[in-house]
Amino acid sequence: MVSPVALVWVAIALGRLFMGSSKLRSNVTIRLPQRRFVGLFAAAILTLLFWSDNSALVFGLLVVSGVVGLSHELAAAVLIPLGLPRLTWVLYRLGGGNGPPAERRASADLAAARALVRRPSEAAARFIERDLATCVELGTSGAAAMALVSLSRGDCNQAHAIFRLIDTMGDHAPPVAARIAREHLMVDAFVREDWRRVEEYEKRAKGSRLATLLASVARRKTHAYRAPSTAVLWMAWLIAPRRRATYALVVDALKARHVSPPVPVAASLEAYVKLLASWPIGARREDLAAAVQSLDALRASPAVAAGIEKRGLALGLTADGKEVCDAILCDAEEDLAQSVLEAGWPATWAPRGITGDAIRARVEQERVSRAEGLVAELERRSRHRVDLSENDEWRAWADARSAIDELLCDNVPPATAFSIVFAQLTAYAVRLTNVRARRILAGDVFRVLQDLAHQGRASHTYELVDRNVTAVKADGLPREKELHGEPIGDLSRVASLRDVVLPRALGAVVGVGVIAMVWLLAAEKFFLAGACAWMTFAAMFLFAVTGHFVQCAWSVEGLVVQSRRLRFIAQFADIAAIGAGPGALVRVRLYRAPRWLPRVVFTLARSRAEAEAHAARVPIAGGC
């Protein structure tokens, strides 16, 4: 006898398939429970059933349901530590992925990338890249996956730039991606002995046992306020992962060691040399202050200028000793400003004074011009329609955002920063949203602008920035009454049938068909159940086919594809093929499409000849 529970499981699967095929025309986003929760539910029921009836079929279904239900946990506990990217990817896809709907697909690639860095291989890296290339948008999970792929190839700078951006996205990033980014950044700061950043990341990485241990070790090493006791440190080590690797850190932190005090301020270069000798690893704010104040002391010392003048005369120079001294100190200021810039320290770390003010001014000027340059480059690319691959686009925005954040750290007024970036970043993000369909990346740009507008009290832009942030949360561009560009398909003659009558009729047939099939199978009326299954299948097939009908138009940016709800611009490179027939039908196959749009869509031209003309003029650039 076929178990009714198993049939319920089949019915759920068919229901999901049916819901999936209806995504094109539904005005309501149907939120089904995630596949792995359904798997867990089915596994729980099947366990009870197996308890009473030791059937092999029930056991098989129980195993399948269990694997689906615990797919993510299995991957995290077994496959990722073993470094098996492809199997990890399969298991994650089986479980439906995690995170927001737009990120679920890329979350499987992120899991695979986590396995990849455990056991790097170029073939697996390419596999992840290929799969991500089929996503219409990388999203935060995809960007994190690409960062890990870069890391597996040894490109730490690229990886950390993306991780920094993900870290600044806060709650808008999926928790897994945010946790990975934070852990990597924190470990990087730790090994570079950047204790200030270790503390910062620890505050944000709530609940991370590794972060707690590293922050405890950092506090112990620097003898900071609230440094943990020996017992607390060992406890943190005990509960942290990778105890073998972290044991040496704890032992090292427990050794009695005093942090060297900064060199006392004097009219000499000792503090300056000490700072640069320990730069950038291990250099502290106090070291910079001592170096700056020592240069001030040198500047104020009449003996130094007199000594230089005397030596100048011996070399046959007639220059004033004070002038030469100032030129030398100017060189030193330049070096210190450069060290502040390269290490990413706030300019406010330089204490007030002649040298300190000069360093602050140099650093601020350099950072303003860097931010202006990066933002102008983003705007220039959007104006000239020069698009980068999405991975490079994330990197470009990560650099620009980091430059803006550094500006704000240097006490540049938010109103000034906002006026520098507002118009250019808005133009950039609008193109990202409207043309490139990169809504997650654009969302971050708009949120930065929103924060800056509110901090800088630019009240005249509140409405615009708030509207942009809201608009980018939608699944796609809103439907237009009249498509701009050269139209391909005209569906007006079948609109009412397509949009209203057919979906409801087919939906009813499928719904009733599935229930009837389950009931008939349970009653062992196999012939009727088979007939019902065929009828349901035929209805679903027709439903799916009609769901693929869209309106299309050529534009300068690509092919505009408009469903009943939303609009999408497929870039020329994203069009795999266009075919004509039968009749006036035009078939469009896309390499990439958003979640709400099938990758194969149909439209109706006015005539067969027109359909063939459209198919013949495909400006395909070779795909992704």
Place this chain on the structure above:
Amino acid sequence: MDPRARLRDNPFFVLGMSVGSTSMELERAARRLLSELAVGREASRTYSTPFGCMERTPENVRAAVDALRDPAKRIRHEWWAAVPVSADPPRETLDVPAAQYARLLGLRCV
């Protein structure tokens, strides 16, 4: 630009001479170093700076002696060359943290 470049590439450190050396002594030292580098003498391949030992090449020896011919430039280099040097090897800033980074995160790359 590396903020340590000014001290690291100081001509007096490159030539291994004190600030009180005469022009003649500097020229002679440069010629000696160039010939030693040409025959591959081990001791001439490195020079001491405040940040540890650096590699000496014929190009930076020539650039150093050129820079010291101009008295206006020389007086500035002399001022910088007054700081004490260290004969230690230069501090590793990349490999050690990278290895530790990978170990802490359980990575087999980087």
